[in-house]
Amino acid sequence: MHYLMSVELDQSGPRPTEAEQERNFARVGAVNDEMKAQGIWVFAGGLLPYDSATVVRVQDGTTTMTDGPFAETKEQLAGFWVIEVEDLDAALGWAEKCAEACEAPIEVRPFDGLA
Amino acid sequence: MDLTSVYRAEYGRCVATLTRLLGDIGLAEEAVQDAFAVAMEKWAQPGEEVPRNPGAWIVTTARNRALDRLRRESTREARHAQALLLHQPEETEEVGPVRDDQLRLIFTCCHPALSPLAQTALTLRLLGGLEVPEIARAYLAPEATISQRIVRAKKKIRDAGIPYRVPAEAELPRRLPPVLTVLYLIFNEGYTATTGPLLRTDLSAEAVRLARALADLMPDEPEVLGLLALLLLTEARRPARTAPSGEIVTLAEQDRTLWDRELIAEGHELVRRCLRRDRPGPYQIQAAINAVHTDGPASDWTQVLALYDQLMVLTPTPIVALNRAVAVAEVHGPAVALAAVEELDIPGYHLLPATRADLLARLGRTDEAVAAYTEAITLATNDTERTFLETRRADLASGRCRS
Structure with a gap:
């Protein structure tokens, strides 16, 4: 099964220092390497902060674009993994590693289907 | 044996086995209900009677009915389930429910990805064969809430890919506590039934049976032994708990000669095993309390306190x-x-x-x-x-x- 593991971070506070960020990258990189070695890694990526987001809406043939994310909540999507594993237990095991690496909670959701 | 007691006794076991055969709880329940409907008609015919091993008959019938039904359907789930069924070696004789299937199912029902209420409701429904109103009573919750939780939990098991297996050793410390809670609740439902007569022996017996199976599987988990001891020491007092006319007899007034000495001895031995391990937990302490109550001619209340x-x-x-x-x-x-x-x-x-x-x-x-x-x-x-x-x-x- 394919699972999306997403991490939401509070990006309203001070940005992490460069040293913190590097440590973070190193930890997440190690998890990614492990996933690839196990053959369960499908795709992963980190996102730039939410102030870089734009929302596009089409309503009655009219397109509007607004600056910013869907909702101005404190916690915003910061990155995600897509993995392919046997079952939820396997996904939860990986989510634990990701949560440790990011020092943030991970939401695990199964895909309904893949294009 | 009438069909109601067969249903009560065999439902959970059959659903557990069919879940393994079909890979889906919903399909398993449907198949087992189908088989019971067939049985109801067949066993009511003149000259017919309930077979000696009704569980085996139900499992075989449910499996065949499920296969027929799946062959008629063409959804992705149906094809998947059919493939699983056909993958099973063709059995020439009837196969009864498998004990391990129930353990698998209980760990699935008590998965930490499900809410605690959903875990218990699902286990009571699927393994205990309880109806929704009985579960609602046990939980002091509205029936609609319980029924919704069960539906949602089954959907999540299927959608999120919650596996149908006994967890690996490393996962046990966090997978076990909800299972113990659920077994204790099933026992209690049998001990103080929410409706009808006070003692629903079959449910308590079912909980004891599952707790024994769990203790066999995990002899090094003191809380499993503690739970089993607690259930046995409570069960041992059952014969003295109601008077011949049916009313409740309090602990202090119970005729201790009616207590089941064998169960008490087994319970005490388990409590001693727990004490030697020295890793106390809530079930072990409750077992110890019941060990004090069942030791000697009267309870030592200072020790109990x-x-x-x-x-x-x-x-x-x-x-x-x-x-x-x-x-x-x-x-x-x-x-x-x-x-x-x-x-x-x-x-x-x-x-x-x-x-x-x-x-x-x-x-x-x-x-x-x-x-x-x-x-x-x-x-x-x-x-x-x-x-x-x-x-x-x-x-x-x-x-x-x-x-």
């Missing part, structure tokens, strides 16, 4: 506090106990006003005791318990109460 103090440290719930208050009454008198009970608030729980009533009666505060019994009677749903409370209240009102 000391154990409740330990239990309060580990699980400081209002129910534990209420039970502790009963021990306090024996050691320090009803006035001290009443003060503790009056601080508690357990909405909908009849044993709170019932305990308060007993303490008030012992303090000679008859009018208040009668009022508290009335409150307890309103909340009690089990006929036998209600009758017991009504008798107490009537005795009090006519001035024949025990001092």
Whole structure:
């Protein structure tokens, strides 16, 4: 099964220092390497902060674009993994590693289907 | 054996086995219900009778019915389930439910990705064969809530890919506690049935059976042994718990010669094994409390109170506090106990006003005791318990109460 593991971070506070960020990258990189070695890694990526987001809406043939994310909540999507594993237990095991690496909670959701 | 008792006894076992065969709980339930419908018709025919191993008959019939049904359907799930079924080696003789299937199913039902209420409701429904109203009563929750939880939990198991297997050793410490809670609840439902007669022996027996199987599988988990000991020591007193006419007999008034000495010996041995391991937990302490109650001609209440103090440290719930208050009454008198009970608030729980009533009666505060019994009677749903409370209240009102 394919699972999306997403991490939401509070990006309203001070940005992490460069040293913190590097440590973070190193930890997440190690998890990614492990996933690839196990053959369960499908795709992963980190996102730039939410102030870089734009929302596009089409309503009655009219397109509007607004600056910013869907909702101005404190916690915003910061990155995600897509993995392919046997079952939820396997996904939860990986989510634990990701949560440790990011020092943030991970939401695990199964895909309904893949294009 | 009539069909209702066959259903009660075999439903959970058959669903567990069919879930392995079909890879889906919903399909398994449908197949088992189909098979019971066939059985109902077949076994009611003149000259027919319930086979000696009805579970095996149900499993085989359910498997064949499921295969027929799946062949007619063409959804992705149906094809998947059919492939699983056809993958099973063709059996020439009837195959009964497999014990391991129930353990697998209980770990699936009690998966931490499900809410605690959903875990228990699902296990009671699928493994205990309880109906939704009975589960709602056990949980003091509305029926609609329980039914919704069960539907949602089954959907999540399927959608999120919650596996159908006994977890690996490393996962056990966090996978085990919800399983123990659920087994304890099933036992209690059998011990104090929410509706109908007081003792639903089959449910308690089922919980004991599952707890034994769990103890076989995990002999090094002291809380598993503790739970089994707790169930056995409670079960051992069952024969003395009701009088021949059906009413409840309190612990102090029970005829101890009626207790099942074999179960007590087994329970005590388990408690000793737990003590040697020295990793106490809530079930082990409750087992120890019951070991004290079943040791010698009368309960040593000082020891019982000391154990409740330990239990309060580990699980400081209002129910534990209420039970502790009963021990306090024996050691320090009803006035001290009443003060503790009056601080508690357990909405909908009849044993709170019932305990308060007993303490008030012992303090000679008859009018208040009668009022508290009335409150307890309103909340009690089990006929036998209600009758017991009504008798107490009537005795009090006519001035024949025990001092």
